[in-house]
Amino acid sequence: MTVPHRLSRRTFVGGALLGASALTGCSTVSRSTDVAAINKPAELPVYRRWKGAEPDLPTVNPLVPDAYLRYPRTTERAYSRKPGDGSEVKGSVAINTPIPPPPDRNRYWQELNARTNLNLGLTITPHADHTDKFQTQVAGDALGDIWTIPDRTPYLPQLLEAKAQDLTPYLSGRAILKYPFLASIPTDSWRGCVFSGRIFALPVPRGALSALALLVRADLFRERGVDPEFSTVDELMSVARSMSDDRNNRWAFASVPTSILCTMMGISNDWAEHGGKLTYFKETEEWLEVLDISRRMVREKLAHPDGITSYNGKAWFQSGAVSMMQDTYSALAGLYQQAKGDFEIGLPIVPGPDGAPAKPWYLNPNNAITGVSRAAPERIEMLLDFLNWCSAPIGTDEYTFRKYGIEGIHHTVKDGDPRMTAVGNSETGLGDFPIQYLTESPKPLYLPGFPDGTKEMYRNLKAVTPGMKPGPVHGLYSPTSSKKGELLGKFIDDTTNDVLLGRAKVSAWPETVRRWRRRGGDAMRAEYEQALEVKAG
The missing domain is CATH 3.40.190.10 (Periplasmic binding protein-like II)
Incomplete structure (x- = not known):
């Protein structure tokens, strides 16, 4: 058997709900057969690695993530302010774990709203059902502000040109440095976000992992x-x-x-x-x-x-x-x-x-990519600031909260490592609250409570990544x-x-x-x- 692997982010299959004719009403949308136009390159964001918590094992090359045998001490609160403007932000995202309770019964979600100064209204769908749900949302013009794009989305370049914000002015070249955590996402991940000469999405990076x-x-x-x-x-x-x-x-x-x-x-x-x-x-x-x-x-x-x-x-x-x-x-x-x-x-x-x-x-350094609906420039900048907050790396207070919630409620600390409680597992979806499928920082090598497992991953990746x-x-x-x-x-x-x-x-x-x-x-x-x-x- 050939175990299925993730398709290239540009390898998609057509579907009933997203026919090309439904997306080409605007003359600025490329024809679905215009290979040259759709594959036109764009200036990619510059890469500037965020210097965060010092890893426990030496950094050997850019493809080997920083490795931690114990959870690093939270060194800073990366944001001195809240990224949101108090408004409601709607989103559509998939999840691979049980769906968390809604905000009115979820202390983690309530605290997330408080820390970001947003009212996050996420439509969370099991991964197996996400494609059908997404196509229904596109057909009903109900994607919301931020939306994770499922594999096999048909006519993706035309969909993004018709529905998504062109993020090129905000993220290409040195412009991304306004969002330093997004700038720490490696260049290869951004290549899968360019369509028709413009940056139309943000990556959910996985890199060599x-x-x-x-x-x-x-x-x-x-x-x-x-x-x-x-x-x-x-x-x-x-x-x-x-x-x-x-x-x-x-x-x-x-x-x-x-x-x-x-x-x-x-x-x-x-x-x-x-x-x-x-x-x-x-x-x-x-x-x-x-x-x-x-x-x-x-x-x-x-x-x-x-x-x-x-x-x-x-x-x-x-x-x-x-x-x-x-x-x-x-x-x-x-x-x-x-x-x-x-x-x-x-x-x-x-x-x-x-x-x-x-x-x-x-094959693909990304888990997924995420589109942002068209809006006024000030709202786009606010949404990108929120997504930058979602990308704060390990060693920051924002990362610790995103992954583990509130200490004493969602996690405890044992031998220096955070351990999820029953409440934490329920309210975060087993530690995988789905804002991580909007975008996030490159994943570190860290296995809570299993330092030998981290060493084994590091040993292997150190050997196999040169030239990969x-x-x-x-x-x-x-x-x-x-x-x-x-x-x-x-x-x-x-x-x-x-x-x-x-x-x-x-x-x-x-x-x-x-x-x-x-x-x-x-x-x-x-x-x-x-x-x-x-x-x-």
């Missing part, structure tokens, strides 16, 4: 006397056999780790670019090797039997039914938060084809992908799964590629290549 890694249950490996490190595919297979016993409902992998295998073969980031020409990763000879290895893993029962059809990897990993899982680095925080008993995650350094550390797949960069189509838009991307992805993933399950042969894969190219793959390639030319120019 959005890359895919191989997570292992280090405690289970230690218990069974198996070394999780490996230097070749054969050694990985041997490790997996030692950790599998299907008769006792025990498997090595939650699913076949095809993305990890791709990095071992030197296949990079979905599309590879050479001299302005693009090759899709499933067109390569190396992908045939990945398919063959993956089929062997399934045949030998090294992966959970439901990993292809009914994936629930995090639950299996937590329970110990599987001991290895490919997922993002950012997944570790939630896994440790729910840890019970002797639970420890290891991150083997995956070898590349030359034996050096493989470059993880780093997003895929070549990050920040580019393809009209064909917008209309056909989901169907093409489903076709090629379904055929991949047929091979893994033994319903199709690896030798038949070239015909799959030919069909993919005819159905739209070549058109996507041509549009992305045109976009690359525009970007280079």
Whole structure:
């Protein structure tokens, strides 16, 4: 199974509610097929790293987040004033955890309003339902002031041109320095916010933490006397056999780790670019090797039997039914938060084809992007000031409140680390109150109560991040992908799964590629290549 990864922020599928005709009434909205116009670059915000709390482990390169073994002492209140003007601010946002109680029954939300001097009216929707909710809000002109944009939003450039504030005058170049915490968001994240030559959104950055890694249950490996490190595919297979016993409902992998295998073969980031020409990763000879290895893993029962059809990897990993899982680095925080008993995650350094550390797949440095509805300049500046407040980094009083609420009510402090109370978990959505999906500061490496887990993340990222960069189509838009991307992805993933399950042969894969190219793959390639030319120019 190919575990779904986040689509490029410009790779979207068309939908019923957001037809292009509904968004092109204004002559200033670009045609949905005008690749050059939609991919016109803009001057990006300058990057100025905020010098905050001193990390416990040395800063090694810009892609490795600051690492803290214990929660840093709150050093300052970054705001001497409140960012809001006392008005109501409506917003639309998704959440991956239980929806918090409304403001009248939520002390955290009440305090948030007090600290920002705003009346925040957030429409909070479970992530699984966010796309449908968002499309309904667009159709009913009910997005509010600030809105998180879901994956697969159709005709996104036209939507933003029609509905969103052009933020270029406020954020491009040195203008962003008025909002210093937004300026501390790395440049790569801003590339996914530019459409039609203008900055139309703000990023929700994840940086290198959005890359895919191989997570292992280090405690289970230690218990069974198996070394999780490996230097070749054969050694990985041997490790997996030692950790599998299907008769006792025990498997090595939650699913076949095809993305990890791709990095071992030197296949990079979905599309590879050479001299302005693009090759899709499933067109390569190396992908045939990945398919063959993956089929062997399934045949030998090294992966959970439901990993292809009914994936629930995090639950299996937590329970110990599987001991290895490919997922993002950012997944570790939630896994440790729910840890019970002797639970420890290891991150083997995956070898590349030359034996050096493989470059993880780093497709998109953002979790999401956020639009701001058009308004008078003074209101736009106030909303950006609020979003800047939402981006105050670790070590500030604002960050501590945003993440943990009020001490004694929402969290207590144990051994220097904040620990959420039952009230805190309820009122903040398990510590994930959804203003973090409007925008926030780059996430630090910090796992409350698990300093060894932080050290392990730091060790791995230090080894694998040099030279790592997003895929070549990050920040580019393809009209064909917008209309056909989901169907093409489903076709090629379904055929991949047929091979893994033994319903199709690896030798038949070239015909799959030919069909993919005819159905739209070549058109996507041509549009992305045109976009690359525009970007280079």
